[in-house]
Amino acid sequence: MSNNNHGKNGDQPVIPPFDRDFAIEKYNPAHTGGMSKEQALEEIVPLRTRLNDLQNVLYADRRFSILVILQGIDTAGKDGTINSVFQVVGPLGCHVANFGVPNEEELAHDYMWRYHKQCPERGKIAIFNRSYYEAVLVERVKEIVPPSTWRERYDEINAFERYLDDQHTVVMKFFLHISKDEQRERLQERVDNPRKQWKFRSGDIDERRNWDTYQSAFEDMVRKCNTRHAPWHVVPADRKWYRDVVVARALVERLEQLDLKYPQTAEGVAGLKVV
Amino acid sequence: MSNNNHGKNGDQPVIPPFDRDFAIEKYNPAHTGGMSKEQALEEIVPLRTRLNDLQNVLYADRRFSILVILQGIDTAGKDGTINSVFQVVGPLGCHVANFGVPNEEELAHDYMWRYHKQCPERGKIAIFNRSYYEAVLVERVKEIVPPSTWRERYDEINAFERYLDDQHTVVMKFFLHISKDEQRERLQERVDNPRKQWKFRSGDIDERRNWDTYQSAFEDMVRKCNTRHAPWHVVPADRKWYRDVVVARALVERLEQLDLKYPQTAEGVAGLKVV
Numbered sequence: 238m239s240n241n242n243h244g245k246n247g248d249q250p251v252i253p254p255f256d257r258d259f260a261i262e263k264y265n266p267a268h269t270g271g272m273s274k275e276q277a278l279e280e281i282v283p284l285r286t287r288l289n290d291l292q293n294v295l296y297a298d299r300r301f302s303i304l305v306i307l308q309g310i311d312t313a314g315k316d317g318t319i320n321s322v323f324q325v326v327g328p329l330g331c332h333v334a335n336f337g338v339p340n341e342e343e344l345a346h347d348y349m350w351r352y353h354k355q356c357p358e359r360g361k362i363a364i365f366n367r368s369y370y371e372a373v374l375v376e377r378v379k380e381i382v383p384p385s386t387w388r389e390r391y392d393e394i395n396a397f398e399r400y401l402d403d404q405h406t407v408v409m410k411f412f413l414h415i416s417k418d419e420q421r422e423r424l425q426e427r428v429d430n431p432r433k434q435w436k437f438r439s440g441d442i443d444e445r446r447n448w449d450t451y452q453s454a455f456e457d458m459v460r461k462c463n464t465r466h467a468p469w470h471v472v473p474a475d476r477k478w479y480r481d482v483v484v485a486r487a488l489v490e491r492l493e494q495l496d497l498k499y500p501q502t503a504e505g506v507a508g509l510k511v512v
Numbered sequence: 513m514s515n516n517n518h519g520k521n522g523d524q525p526v527i528p529p530f531d532r533d534f535a536i537e538k539y540n541p542a543h544t545g546g547m548s549k550e551q552a553l554e555e556i557v558p559l560r561t562r563l564n565d566l567q568n569v570l571y572a573d574r575r576f577s578i579l580v581i582l583q584g585i586d587t588a589g590k591d592g593t594i595n596s597v598f599q600v601v602g603p604l605g606c607h608v609a610n611f612g613v614p615n616e617e618e619l620a621h622d623y624m625w626r627y628h629k630q631c632p633e634r635g636k637i638a639i640f641n642r643s644y645y646e647a648v649l650v651e652r653v654k655e656i657v658p659p660s661t662w663r664e665r666y667d668e669i670n671a672f673e674r675y676l677d678d679q680h681t682v683v684m685k686f687f688l689h690i691s692k693d694e695q696r697e698r699l700q701e702r703v704d705n706p707r708k709q710w711k712f713r714s715g716d717i718d719e720r721r722n723w724d725t726y727q728s729a730f731e732d733m734v735r736k737c738n739t740r741h742a743p744w745h746v747v748p749a750d751r752k753w754y755r756d757v758v759v760a761r762a763l764v765e766r767l768e769q770l771d772l773k774y775p776q777t778a779e780g781v782a783g784l785k786v787v
Contacts, residue, residue, distance in 0.1 A: 293707075297710045297711075316604055319602070319603060319604045320602050320604055323602065323603050324599070324600075324602055325599075326603070327594070327595050327598065327599055327602065327603065328594060328598050328601070328602065328603040328605075328606050328607065328608045328639065329591055329594045329595055329608050329641075330603075331603050332603065332607070332608075333603045333604050333607075364603065366604075421786050421787070424786040425785070425786045428781055428782070428783075428784045428786060431774060431777075432568075432572075432774055434774070434775075434777055434778075434781060434782075435572040435774055435775045436572075437778075437781055439778075439780070439781075442786065445786075499706065499707055499709070499710055500709075500710045502706070502709055503709075503712075503714075505714070506703060506709060506712055506714075507703075507709075508703075509703045510700070511696050511699040511700045511703060511717070511720075512696070
């Protein structure tokens with residue numbers, strides 16, 4: 238898919254409302270919702286603070302857990318999104334789980350095992366930097382499992398997410414969508430900047446050759462797993478400042494819907510004098 | 513110990529240099545190093561940024577892990593310290609492990625097991641919000657184990673920390689030292705502030721009755737485990753703004769000593785053109 242396919246639909250909705258006919262090329266990764274960089278950098282500040290307030294009451298309330306899933310091709314900005322959106326929430330308020338190549342113990346289990354282990358307890362936010370969706374992304378693209386295997390997984394994932402939702406774990410999924418040109422620029426920056434060079438692996442270039450196959454896999458992921466209980470948010474991610482606002486807005490909006498409350502005063506606490 | 517025992521030694525060093533004769537009453541929890549609140553709030557900003565820069569190169573360098581241990585009586589400000597000092601580092605750069613009452617699986621193991629599990633991998637920072645020192649604090653004060661058991665643990669802890677140090681895990685220990693008056697004020701705030709009331713447990717009052725026993729236990733902890741490879745930092749913590757500066761300064765100073773470096777360019781990467 239060439240970058241020419243993008244840029245035509247700047248007026249597409251940022252987040253598809255349960256769009257099972259999702260077509261990735263209809264979404265412009267450089268979309269900014271008519272926002273300027275200055276506006277975005279101004280809006281993100283109160284959003285971060287609001288998210289922190291909501292996290293505090295989420296913790297006090299103890300009825301819900303939040304599972305935030307970030308997916309996107311290499312350099313799409315998963316780390317950067319976490320750093321920006323959760324800057325005020327901080328490490329005490331959320332836990333980041335990074336999933337790399339599975340180890341021997343993990344491989345010896347069912348594919349969902351290592352992800353389920355890191356799911357958040359009530360009152361907490363867990364951020365999955367990559368997730369079980371890799372089972373229908375890298376495992377499909379690199380042919381680690383046959384098509385008959387990964388094709389079954391969409392339904393399994395939907396069932397798992399329905400189960401989580403039933404257990405009061407709110408699943409928020411963000412697909413960070415960048416253009417092929419933008420990825421080239423970001424990889425080049427890793428090569429050229431001595432402070433970023435250590436992040437560059439020659440495998441990144443090999444992976445880039447699979448660009449089109451990855452786009453198809455991302456498209457199917459959104460199409461087949463964009464459920465009512467766990468919708469996908471397709472985030473235009475070429476502009477980092479807009480990407481952060483889109484993710485932060487979605488989180489704040491969803492958390493506000495939960496009607497979180499500080500627990501009522503326990504018997505005999507009000508008016509107590511500490512000596 | 514009454515608060516009158518404090519305040520006489522404002523000129524005591526903030527961090528004891530391997531002081532095995534450590535006496536807790538010589539340390540003034542309201543000490544501010546002659547600093548004003550304004551100065552502290554100004555100094556903490558570049559310290560947070562510097563800590564983040566150091567975390568980035570720590571991760572790239574991959575030779576060391578950092579284990580930050582926070583201990584202190586209820587309301588001493590462990591959460592607040594983490595939120596302030598690691599604000600810029602963020603959840604991607606460090607992992608907070610909170611240790612509460614052990615569960616059945618944890619109790620079935622040796623007491624160090626659940627802590628070792630959460631030790632940081634190379635390149636990472638783990639923050640222990642309470643730690644294996646609870647084995648010589650709450651377990652001693654509440655007589656969960658007999659004296660013959662907790663007395664053996666100081667040596668065991670020192671041996672474990674020496675092992676960690678040998679493995680390139682840098683152990684940074686902070687004892688947040690507050691006065692009994694300051695704790696009363698903070699507990700009263702939890703009772704009076706509807707947004708904090710949920711944090712208050714009636715057990716907090718019972719624990720406060722054990723104040724003197726806790727002080728002895730903290731004193732022994734610092735005295736017996738203040739080793740060259742893992743020194744205790746005694747942090748005056750009545751003033752939150754000074755507490756944060758003391759912790760951040762110590763972390764920055766220690767990380768700077770490690771001579772962390774971005775890895776050298778891999779063969780064939782420099783000058784590579786990404787297409």
